[in-house]
Amino acid sequence: MADAITSTDYIKHHLTNLTYGNHPENGWSFAHTAQEAKEMGFWAFHVDSLAWSLVLGLIFLFIFRRAAKKATSGVPSGMQNFVEWIVDFIDDSVRGSFSGKNPWVAPIALTIFAWIFLMNLMDLVAIDWLPMLAQWVGGTFLGMDPHHVYFKVVPTTDPNITFGLAIAVFLMMLYYSIKMKGIGGFTGELTLHPFSAKNPLLQAIFIPINFLLEFVSLISKPVSLALRLFGNMYAGETIFILIALMYGAGIGFGIFGGVLQLGWAIFHILIITLQAFIFMTLTIVYLDMAHQTSDH
Amino acid sequence: MNINATLIGQSIAFILFVWFTKKYVWSFLMAAMEERKQKIADGLAAAERGKHEQELAEKRAAEVIAEAKTQAQGIISKAEKRASEIVEEAKGNARTEGERLLAAANAEIEQEVNRAKEDLRGQVVSLAVAGAGRVLKKELDSKAHNDMLKDLVSQI
Numbered sequence: 438m439a440d441a442i443t444s445t446d447y448i449k450h451h452l453t454n455l456t457y458g459n460h461p462e463n464g465w466s467f468a469h470t471a472q473e474a475k476e477m478g479f480w481a482f483h484v485d486s487l488a489w490s491l492v493l494g495l496i497f498l499f500i501f502r503r504a505a506k507k508a509t510s511g512v513p514s515g516m517q518n519f520v521e522w523i524v525d526f527i528d529d530s531v532r533g534s535f536s537g538k539n540p541w542v543a544p545i546a547l548t549i550f551a552w553i554f555l556m557n558l559m560d561l562v563a564i565d566w567l568p569m570l571a572q573w574v575g576g577t578f579l580g581m582d583p584h585h586v587y588f589k590v591v592p593t594t595d596p597n598i599t600f601g602l603a604i605a606v607f608l609m610m611l612y613y614s615i616k617m618k619g620i621g622g623f624t625g626e627l628t629l630h631p632f633s634a635k636n637p638l639l640q641a642i643f644i645p646i647n648f649l650l651e652f653v654s655l656i657s658k659p660v661s662l663a664l665r666l667f668g669n670m671y672a673g674e675t676i677f678i679l680i681a682l683m684y685g686a687g688i689g690f691g692i693f694g695g696v697l698q699l700g701w702a703i704f705h706i707l708i709i710t711l712q713a714f715i716f717m718t719l720t721i722v723y724l725d726m727a728h729q730t731s732d733h
Numbered sequence: 734m735n736i737n738a739t740l741i742g743q744s745i746a747f748i749l750f751v752w753f754t755k756k757y758v759w760s761f762l763m764a765a766m767e768e769r770k771q772k773i774a775d776g777l778a779a780a781e782r783g784k785h786e787q788e789l790a791e792k793r794a795a796e797v798i799a800e801a802k803t804q805a806q807g808i809i810s811k812a813e814k815r816a817s818e819i820v821e822e823a824k825g826n827a828r829t830e831g832e833r834l835l836a837a838a839n840a841e842i843e844q845e846v847n848r849a850k851e852d853l854r855g856q857v858v859s860l861a862v863a864g865a866g867r868v869l870k871k872e873l874d875s876k877a878h879n880d881m882l883k884d885l886v887s888q889i
Contacts, residue, residue, distance in 0.1 A: 458737065475735055483739040490743060494750050501754070505761035510768035524762045544755035552750065597736060601743025608744075 444682050451564065451678050453587040454483035454595060455571075469585040483595055485571075490592035493555040501551070523551065527717070534721040537617075537728035542721060545609070549602070550717040556592040557670060557709030561702055564590075564677050593670040593712075596663065603663035606720050610658070613727040622730065627651045658723055662716060669712050673705055858886045 449471065456474035458481020459465050467484075468474035474481065504520035513521055527550060531543045568588040576583035592598040614623045630651060632643040680701060683694030862882060 456735075456737075477735075477737070479737050481735070481737040481739075482742060483737070487739055487742050487746075491746055494746060498750060498753055498758070501758045501762075505758045508761050508765035510765050510772055513769075521762060521766055524759070525766065528763070541751070541755060544759040545751050547759060548747070548751045548754045552747075595739065597739035598743050600736065601740035602747055604740065605744040605747045 447682065448675075448678055450587065451568065451589070452675075454589050455485040455587045456481050457484045458482060467581070467585075469582070483589075483597055485588050485590065486592045486595040486598050489559060489590055490552075490556055490598055493559070493592070494552050497548075497551045497555055501547075523547070530718060531721055534718060535725045535728075537725065539613070539724070539728065542724055545606075545724070546717045546721050549606075549720055550713050553593060553602070553666065553716050554710060554713035556598070557712060559591045560594075560670060560673055560677070560705060560709060562590060564674070564681055591670060591674055593666055594674045596667045599663040599667040599670075600659075602666075602716070603659035606662060606723065607659035610723050610727045613724060617728050618730055627655070658719075662719055662723075666712050666716055669708060673701075673708060676701055854886050858882055861885075 453471045454474070456468040456477060457466070458468065458474070458477030460468065460473055460477050463473070468477060468481070500516070501520055504517045507514075508517060508521075524547065527547045528543060531546050535542050567590040568586075571588035572583040572586045575581040575586035589595060614626075618626065628644045628648045628651070630647055632647055634640045634643060677698065680694050680698045683690040683697070862878070865878075
């Protein structure tokens with residue numbers, strides 16, 4: 438950000454991902470502008486989101502794996518205690534919301550909660566630090582134009598990440614629905630409710646209506662999961678960016694901005710935990726619905 | 734903000750992470766926690782049992798102490814009885830011994846008296862013979878008179 442840039446540029450810069458993909462003209466490369474990123478189409482990767490989400494996920498796995506390796510039934514040490522506290526909390530949530538028996542649900546819930554929490558947590562890192570570091574690294578070592586090194590550090594503000602999670606959850610829902618109810622049972626669930634009739638002709642009319650209703654409600658589950666998380670985090674990130682803009686508008690605005698940022702960050706601690714928890718709880722509930730066979 | 738292949742990568746990563754968590758994290762932690770729960774439950778049960786046993790032991794101790802007290806009481810009274818018996822016996826022994834000694838002494842005294850009487854008798858005989866000899870101033874047939882005198886002496 439050496440030369441004067443406008444607020445619009447600053448915001449746009451912060452909201453653009455570092456994209457690597459196959460550009461029609463430049464071939465496989467990093468996109469220099471948002472326009473180029475768009476032109477790359479579907480087969481492109483947001484390197485920053487993906488890298489941060491993988492790193493954070495690996496941090497989660499590393500911490501929990503270490504605790505699991507050293508886990509004893511004796512007096513737990515500090516880290517093990519912390520990990521066990523989370524595991525116990527997840528276990529309680531799963532027991533509370535999930536009525537079936539499936540050893541996979543609790544690990545799914547734990548992964549979702551811890552991973553999303555860590556990804557959301559990146560929102561609390563001062564918003565310019567990591568992007569500027571990336572610009573410096575990119576400009577100095579990789580010979581890139583610093584202006585075009587986009588770097589978003591909060592993976593959950595990228596809809597690809599939230600949709601990626603939601604789609605995986607959706608696939609699990611489909612898998613368990615078919616596994617528990619059979620293909621017939623599952624289609625029956627989609628077509629024979631909420632309207633049903635004794636008269637075959639009437640029933641035939643109801644089937645498409647039912648299917649429409651049930652299909653929308655089925656599809657709305659992953660979509661709402663993904664958009665809720667994305668919307669909350671994206672809005673939070675945007676507010677951080679807007680607050681950060683105040684630092685450039687004189688001392689008075691700067692101090693005011695500092696107070697706002699502190700307040701928003703403290704409030705955000707609640708939001709990031711809550712969003713991780715909601716995503717996890719809804720996943721458990723959806724999987725529970727997928728397991729229920731005979732309550733209709 | 735474009736939807737692109739990132740979401741596929743994220744989905745794959747998510748499924749791999751879930752698999753890892755299930756295989757290498759969750760079961761270990763749950764096993765440890767379950768085991769600890771069991772240990773704590775066992776410990777509490779053992780503590781409860783220990784308490785119960787202590788109560789029993791205290792009760793038994795009290796019983797043993799009470800029994801010991803009554804036994805001690807019995808032993809003491811028996812000992813006292815025995816002591817008074819011994820004293821009585823000793824008194825009886827002493828009495829009979831005293832009587833025996835008294836009798837022995839009496840017998841000895843009597844013996845001494847008899848011996849003195851015998852001596853005295855002998856001396857009286859010789860005195861009488863000497864006295865008679867002097868009175869008669871005559872030689873007497875000592876053999877004939879001796880028998881007579883002896884007979885006389887035995888009558889003293």
